[in-house]
Amino acid sequence: GHLAREAREDLLRDLDELEVSAKAPEVVADTERRAQVAYQRLFGDGRGLDGGAPMAWQHFHERYMAAALQEQVSNSLKGKHHFPAMLPGSLIAEEVRKKDAPETLDGQVEALLAQKRQHLAVARLMQEGKELQSFIPGPVPCASPLYEHVYSPIEGCSASNAMTKAPPCGRWEKENVATKDEVAAMQTNMLKAFQHLFHSGPMTSLAVDSSAWPLISKTLTQDLLERSRQAVSDALGGIDLFFSGALLVRLQIPPIDGEMQRNSSRGDEFSAHVDKANVASYDWSAILYLSTVGKDFEGGELLFLDEQKDSQLEPKEGQLVFFSSGLENVHRVRPMVRGRRLVLAMWFTCSQRHAHPDLHFMDRQTDS
Numbered sequence: 001g002h003l004a005r006e007a008r009e010d011l012l013r014d015l016d017e018l019e020v021s022a023k024a025p026e027v028v029a030d031t032e033r034r035a036q037v038a039y040q041r042l043f044g045d046g047r048g049l050d051g052g053a054p055m056a057w058q059h060f061h062e063r064y065m066a067a068a069l070q071e072q073v074s075n076s077l078k079g080k081h082h083f084p085a086m087l088p089g090s091l092i093a094e095e096v097r098k099k100d101a102p103e104t105l106d107g108q109v110e111a112l113l114a115q116k117r118q119h120l121a122v123a124r125l126m127q128e129g130k131e132l133q134s135f136i137p138g139p140v141p142c143a144s145p146l147y148e149h150v151y152s153p154i155e156g157c158s159a160s161n162a163m164t165k166a167p168p169c170g171r172w173e174k175e176n177v178a179t180k181d182e183v184a185a186m187q188t189n190m191l192k193a194f195q196h197l198f199h200s201g202p203m204t205s206l207a208v209d210s211s212a213w214p215l216i217s218k219t220l221t222q223d224l225l226e227r228s229r230q231a232v233s234d235a236l237g238g239i240d241l242f243f244s245g246a247l248l249v250r251l252q253i254p255p256i257d258g259e260m261q262r263n264s265s266r267g268d269e270f271s272a273h274v275d276k277a278n279v280a281s282y283d284w285s286a287i288l289y290l291s292t293v294g295k296d297f298e299g300g301e302l303l304f305l306d307e308q309k310d311s312q313l314e315p316k317e318g319q320l321v322f323f324s325s326g327l328e329n330v331h332r333v334r335p336m337v338r339g340r341r342l343v344l345a346m347w348f349t350c351s352q353r354h355a356h357p358d359l360h361f362m363d364r365q366t367d368s
């Protein structure tokens with residue numbers, strides 16, 4: 001009614017003012033400078049995001065300026081408390097914390113840069129006929145950082161070459177983290193739960209958070225998560241790790257047929273990647289294997305890609321593999337040949353602020 005119209009007119013007037021102020025010469029000049037810095041960071045090496053030709057300055061400039069204007073207006077509006085939040089504020093905060101969703105334009109530039117660095121590393125390391133060796137646990141030199149301004153390494157917990165008393169970058173494994181009975185129970189759990197989920201070709205996955213507890217055994221899953229976290233922490237000198245995310249994943253050949261099959265022809269669930277390129281706050285990655293290569297499935301080995309040789313790990317049920325999440329650990333899963341491959345994948349952060357809200361205080365939760 002009347003109030004709503006007044007509020008709307010108020011808002012429109014403010015919007016006009018904001019647009020005018022966002023277009024003030026000094027603001028534009030500052031935005032121009034930021035656009036140049038961003039372009040230099042992204043394309044200063046003469047290469048595009050996919051390693052090909054770089055984006056044209058004109059095109060980038062246009063998009064950056066438009067996005068910057070939008071950002072300034074929306075920031076000012078937030079400051080004015082004009083809109084009631086579309087979502088409860090805490091929900092937005094959780095989502096941002098969890099995914100490190102780049103909230104700012106320069107955060108988006110940072111994310112693009114990380115994707116580019118991942119892409120270039122993968123392109124360099126994926127070569128035909130490269131020598132193969134079996135997995136050797138131990139430290140490896142840390143690679144250059146993927147991010148510069150989004151997430152800073154946490155002293156004494158994030159992997160580092162430089163910091164004293166920080167764990168080194170590397171990859172390790174520990175057998176028998178889950179017992180035979182636990183593995184069998186998880187297998188049963190997953191097969192049952194996954195009947196009700198969509199499949200993407202050979203892949204079915206379930207994010208482990210509070211919404212998963214009705215589908216899988218909460219007690220057992222929490223037990224395995226917490227034990228894995230402890231094993232990783234102990235192996236790295238007792239560092240404080242927080243769950244950032246966890247995923248139950250099945251790869252199955254032949255893929256499940258039927259109406260739950262999304263039949264995406266994407267084969268990228270096997271492709272080479274760096275975990276930290278997806279989420280900046282990941283410090284450590286871990287995979288708990290719930291089936292065994294050569295017995296439950298063929299293909300599906302885990303490969304770490306290095307300059308000279310690749311290292312191949314043969315997954316074994318109950319085995320935990322863990323590694324620093326950065327560029328030094330480009331990895332991929334070999335295409336599946338047959339059978340069913342089940343894993344519990346986990347990502348840890350050293351930053352309590354980035355902890356997953358459902359998984360953080362796991363040891364204090366009780367089964368319901």
Ligand SMILES: O=C(O)CCC(=O)C(=O)O
Nearest residue numbers: 275287302331333343345
């Ligand atoms: O399943 C595996 O062995 C590795 C999976 C992986 O790299 C990931 O989910 O990020």
Ligand SMILES: [Fe+2]
Nearest residue numbers: 273274275331
């Ligand atoms: Fe990964």
